[in-house]
Amino acid sequence: MFPKPSSLLLIPSTMKNPIHLATPPLACSIIVYFLILPSLFTHTNSKIQNHLERGSSLSVEDDSAFLISPDTSFTCGFHEIGKNAYGFGIWFTHSKNRTVVWMANRDRPVNGKGSKISLLGDGAMVLTDVDRSIAWETNTSNTDVVSAELLNSGNLVLKNPQGKILWQSFDLPTDTLLPSQTLTKGKKLLSGLRNGSFASGYFNLYFGSDNVLRLIYDGPEISSSYWPNPDLDVYTAGRTNYNSSRFAFLDDMGRFYSSDRLQFNASDMGFGVKRRLKLDYDGNMRIYSLNNLTGEWSISWVAVTQQCNVHGLCGRNGVCVYAPEATCSCPPGYEVIDPRDWNQGCKPKFNRSCSDSQEVKFVELLNTDFYGFDLNFTRPISFNACRDICLMDCHCEAFNYRITGEGFCFAKSALFNGFHTTNFPGRIYLKLPGNVKVPEQIFFNRSNSICSAEAEVEVGSTSLYDTKEKRARWVYLYSFATAIGVVEILFFAIGWLFFRSHGLPDTVEAGYRMISSQFRRFSYGELKKATKKFTEELGRGGSGVVYKGVLADERAVAVKRLGDAFQGEGEFWAEVSTIGKINHMNLVRMWGFCSEGRRRLLVYEYVENSSLDKHLFAENFLQWKERFKVAIGTAKALAYLHHECLEWVIHCDVKPENILLDTDFEPKVADFGLAKLAQRGSPGPALTRVRGTKGYMAPEWALNLPITAKVDVYSYGVVILEMVRGIRLSNWVVEDDKEEEAELTRFVRAVKTKSQNEEESSWLEEVVDPRLGGQFSKSQAATLVRVGLSCIEEDRNKRLTMDSVVQLLVECEDD
Structure with missing residues (x-):
């Protein structure tokens, strides 16, 4: 079913309403035992208008506090998106159901009591929650903004005294593009999470690095482009990638133009119709046209005519079917x-299971396929030969076989983007254990919808505000908190006096250091003193220079001075705070940061044994036991970043120089999160700025494909093959005046040739670092080589995940 707009609101243009002016409640402050109670709100009745003056605000509690465009087409204000949950947005005034086209805080709704939107005296527009925390704000602080105005186009703008626009909502679209609003490089549409939800979903419309306007599913596990048709090249699909201007817009007549030559028209093309282009929660993009008489919307254009061609709809192993x-x-x-x-x-x-003892069978599904994740593609080939390919490969979960003049075979490593349609010429064969029961006649059990059910959104509780004595309840809350605070101060003072006179036991002091040394902000002066004016350099790379330092509490640290690419103090603080919470034994711990003016520094724990390259490519090289320990520890670190972190992190520069070794040669991965810092506000769902080191970079960087965690998998594969071989495989060589070739390419070719023609024990002796003198585990070496080769597959869908790598290595850890 198509998504439908939610609640009803019609506002007569002559209605008069009170608007809250920016006279906030007085702040509560603690002076020993005294409490200053919050003052009452002041209200001023005012007519609904299209602008908000500097120093005034709108309250969520005032149902009549809105901004309305001069022609009354659009309304701006608080919109209820759940139980006691509100968003500040813009909607069509005269649609039958309130149709929201933009929302400032889609992923952080605010409370239905005490929240407000204010145009502050410093020029910033700020949305605050009941606890006065900032849910959203513009980047216009310290400017001469004097008013916020809602235009007839549906654009909310901030203007200075000369009428110049210093900020506009059109630059920050959510899931909707309005006529006269342009989509350019640096902007994207992001769908809602589910029907009726305003939270960010997984479908994106944006210009890729190849200059083509694309629809992409960017889910928790995969990213996949599905429009234009991925089976066609750019030109066959009617596009071009030569125009790098990257702009697109819908005009007032319902005509859409894009710099990649994409053009289409609404079916009711012409003037006088209100339209919107929306990326819906189901991944499809549609133009909707408003009937002025009924206030209802009708679809006048759709991007993907066959809904099941949208990728990611049914998740892993799911199949999209028509019913109808x-x-x-x-x-x-x-x-x-x-x-x-x-x-x-x-x-x-x-x-x-990959056990040879497990019997398997193949279950046939007619007219069904799972797009992508092909382990193998072969043609021409017989059905039996195709089946044997999947049967012999432990990682094969199914195979697709189709006959269109000749046999086509696609072995599948994972089942995503499944679809079933009668006009598909092939069939999928699922690989199942022999004891799994399946019906003789297979029919898909169809759900009620392609998408998730609506989920209730609730913020806080309204019980605290339900009665007329609500201010009294706040008084009790503040008073209680104050009392607790005073008691804590007394305990702290007594304890301080006691320990000052008696001294701190070692265990207590260690505990104090642990508490006081958590992630924090350092001053530039502190770090300058700690590093002795940045004299002892530990290393340098593309992101900055690292110096050794000793803090005032005698902790040794590594201080990285970042380059000019890392800007924006507020954004920098938000990101490093997130990275500072990441904690894993195989990741270098970040202790804090410094951000003063243009200076950006990061403070890490100091790791004693330097980096892996110093112990792998030098005379004092690691023995096999330590190498395998490094391989497992590094894999665990990357698996944590990719799969377990609350914040999804791609490293983007995995190499020996970024793998540090402690006193026990336990690996600690460094520089994770720097890609996240540099990509804050990125226009697309994946990284587009090339990062990494030549020789360790995955092919998708050069092919302008969306960047996923599989780039780290590729780099990791290169690193572990280097640990096996003991030399730099990332170097390029020229032999006999021939064309330049990567050492890695030569190594892979040699391994594949030898493994096919020789016994395992024989070819392993030839490919493993000769400096080890044959002192290594053959099963571990064979596993590392197989894993490494799988990780550096050119097709990223064929590469293992880091979770799988960890599992494979742990299985032979004790060999």
């Missing part, structure tokens, strides 16, 4: 994880 509307289903042997959230897909009812 697009719905989700699980194939035989699988069951849905959460019927309310198809993004999670289906889970197997069996335990997958």
